[in-house]
Amino acid sequence: MFEIKPTLNALMRSKLGAVLLILQLAITLAIVSNAVSIIQDRLTYLNQDTGYPETAIFKFNSLNFDKQLDRLQQVELDEQQLRNVDGVIAAAAVSSVPLTGSGSSDGVQLKPMPQESKRVNMGYVTGDEHMLRALGATLAEGRDFTEDDVVVSDGDGRLPSVIIVSRAVTDALFGPSKGLGETVYWGTNPLTIVGIVDTMANQWPKSSFGENTALIPVIRAGNFQKFIVRTAPEERAQVMRQIEELMLASHRERVISDITGLDQKKARYDARDVLMMRMLMTLIVVLVIVTALGIFGLSTFNISKRTKQIGTRRALGARKSAIVRYFVVENALICTMGLMLGAAAAVLLGQQLMQWYSVPALGYSFIAVTAGLLLLMSLLSVLMPALRAANISPSIATRSV
Incomplete structure (x- = not known):
């Protein structure tokens, strides 16, 4: 007892x-x-999986001081030079870099503003037709951007007409396994969903909308430009060491900074x-x-x-x-x-x-x-x-x- x-x-x-x-x-x-x-x-x-081969990607910044520079032409030249480097799989100029805690966010909805309709908040990245491949994200449905899809923001006033989104966006707007070919509105601008990626984290992966990501084919060339480069993981360090010299060789009136691996950027964010x-x-x-x-x-x-x-x-x-x-x-x-x-x-x-x-x-x-x-x-x-x-x-x- x-x-x-x-x-x-x-x-x-x-x-x-x-x-x-x-x-x-x-x-x-x-x-x-x-x-x-x-x-x-x-x-x-x-x-959790971010959807990117983080150890194979790095980013860097380019800040130009030449006021006479044709910025769009220089961006295209820089991209081409990067893609010609041994070991580089893809490279693209982008508005922001995923997993870093810095970038742009907005929402898309089923009807043009100011009409009331279902809306999803998301982080988005703009760039050209090389953007998806440079990020290493894999399409589950649809197609990649083409050169004809890309819009120059300071050009003839055209607006983008297509968009690639993560599965989380289409699931929230249309339900599971739907969304490809549907139209969403970015403000009043209609965008056709031409591609869906199953997993693609945005710039704020631990936020409430961290899985909601969109890629928009818009080039916004400026004095300050971000680039992402994808290589084989074992060759990334060697390629990173060449970047500053390569960029300055094509145009010396600029500063190359923050040459950092995507996994390192995410580690800082986390x-x-x-x-x-x-x-x-x-x-x-x-x-x-x-x-x-x-x-x-x-x-x-x-x-x-x-x-x-x-x-x-x-x-x-x-x-x-x-x-x-x-x-x-x-x-x-x-x-x-x-x-x-x-x-x-x-x-x-x-x-x-x-x-x-x-x-x-x-x-x-x-x-x-x-x-x-x-x-x-x-x-x-x-x-x-x-x-x-x-x-x-x-x-x-x-x-x-």
Whole structure:
């Protein structure tokens, strides 16, 4: 028999230590379960497919100072020179680079503005017919852009008539497995969806619309121009070393900067998430260690206070297993109360985090698993003091007599 009632009576005579331990367990469960949930969400995000061969792509910037320069002609010349480099698969001038946290976003809808209709927010990239191949994204349906599709933004006033989008965009607008050949409106401008890519993250992959991406065939040549280059992964470093010299050889009145791999740009974009995960992992370890030490310390303190009582019980014939069981039951009662309080606190904390910081909803499985591990840890933490108590000699009871 577990003798729960005598154990509760003993706890009531020494409430402070038990209450502190209950609060410690509750706080640990609330924080650890939410921290594990956030870590799991961030790991899922960090490991998800972006749709690009990140280790095979790099980007760089070109800033021209020549006011007499024909900017469009120079962009075309730069692209051609890049494509002629050994090891380069594709290259394109683009308005922004995916996965970097910087670029342009807008929305497309089913009817022209200002008519009300279903609308989807998205990040978009503009460039020429080489853009898709330079990004390394794979079409699931439709076709790539052609030279005739490309519009020069400072040219004759033409607007683009076609668009390539990610599957997330068509699913949101038309439903699963639909959208190819349909017309969407970018403001008042109609665009025909000529291609669909299953997975293609935009410039803000961890945003609520991070999978909604569009490629638009528009060239916007300016003094500041971004380029993306795709190579074989093993040749990327060698090609990157040639870029500055190659670009300056064709036109010296400019600065070439930020020659960086796409995986490195994404790592910088994700740096805060990685730092947050490390901090949360450290917090989890510290809380668990402190809680384990608290349980160990309380058990040791209780034994030191009850040494004579334990000796008396041993003298009256109590077995060692009964002494161990007593302290294990006492600890289990404290732990159960703490975990029940902690479960309620975890749910409330999860709701607040979801409201204020847009973290995902806390799954009850995280609470259950964390509570189970804390219960196991508490039982292991009390085992050594309980075994020490069981070894107290019955003669202790008569020493002060």
